[in-house]
Amino acid sequence: MNYKRTKYFTISKKRKINYFFLNNKSQITVVFFHGFMSDMSGAKPRSIQGFCSKKKLNFLRFEYSGHGKSTGKFVEGNISKWTNEAKKLIKSKVPKNKKLIFIGSSMGSWIALNLLPIFKNKISAFVGISSAPEFLEELMWKKFSKKIKKIIMTKKIYNVERGKYSYPITKQLIIDGKKNKILNSKINLKILITLFHSLKDEVVPLRFSKKILRMCKKSKRKLIKIKNGDHSLSRKVDLIKINNELNRIINCI
Numbered sequence: 001m002n003y004k005r006t007k008y009f010t011i012s013k014k015r016k017i018n019y020f021f022l023n024n025k026s027q028i029t030v031v032f033f034h035g036f037m038s039d040m041s042g043a044k045p046r047s048i049q050g051f052c053s054k055k056k057l058n059f060l061r062f063e064y065s066g067h068g069k070s071t072g073k074f075v076e077g078n079i080s081k082w083t084n085e086a087k088k089l090i091k092s093k094v095p096k097n098k099k100l101i102f103i104g105s106s107m108g109s110w111i112a113l114n115l116l117p118i119f120k121n122k123i124s125a126f127v128g129i130s131s132a133p134e135f136l137e138e139l140m141w142k143k144f145s146k147k148i149k150k151i152i153m154t155k156k157i158y159n160v161e162r163g164k165y166s167y168p169i170t171k172q173l174i175i176d177g178k179k180n181k182i183l184n185s186k187i188n189l190k191i192l193i194t195l196f197h198s199l200k201d202e203v204v205p206l207r208f209s210k211k212i213l214r215m216c217k218k219s220k221r222k223l224i225k226i227k228n229g230d231h232s233l234s235r236k237v238d239l240i241k242i243n244n245e246l247n248r249i250i251n252c253i
Helices: 043-054 079-093 107-115 135-143 146-155 171-179 207-215 236-252
Strands: 007-010 016-022 028-033 058-062 099-105 123-129 157-162 165-170 192-198 220-226
Touching: 007 079, 016 043, 016 079, 028 043, 028 107, 043 058, 043 236, 058 079, 079 107, 079 171, 099 107, 099 236, 107 123, 107 207, 123 236, 135 171, 146 157, 146 171, 165 171, 192 207, 192 236, 207 220, 220 236
Parallel strands: 028 058, 028 099, 099 123, 123 192, 192 220
Antiparallel strands: 007 016, 016 058, 157 165
């Protein structure tokens, strides 16, 4: 399987989105939304693409601006921009008569949830993996010290060090995150929803997935708790569980 046959979708003069669309002329299109400062080349999208290839399903993966091989500066991006990019790409590349299955990883779940109402006539299912809606407010801003908050508000950027990674958190990103709050809203869609969350996730607490389930009371909801594993849920055993659940969903829609 060739993972390098990617293309670029033009959002604006400064922003081109790197994407790959596996078109098997299926009535079902699976769309993968990656996480914060991640990309579309990880174990999860590769595994899901392999599954879709075997099942002759369409599959769309892509990278938000400032991520992976997409153009644009990461520090100029935010939830609103990344949501809008995903919306435009999906509307452009996925035929109107197709059924959609969204799969969101961490921040990707936030963006996918933002788009559920927009694609309400096409969406059949949503799968969340270590879902992290509103993480900018709940897991960052609220936990920052007064000193860090002051740096962000005055210098407009602060680099958060988490293990071997450094995350540039900007003032505009935080402000935009507040505009994209969804956990207290309702998504009244009769779709299939399955959420995966590790009980040992040290990045995003299980309560985030539980809140999503409360948002979607009209949906057929399922929470799969993984006893071991980390936030990424990219082990072989995790990928098998995700693909098995995706297979179940396809047989139900």
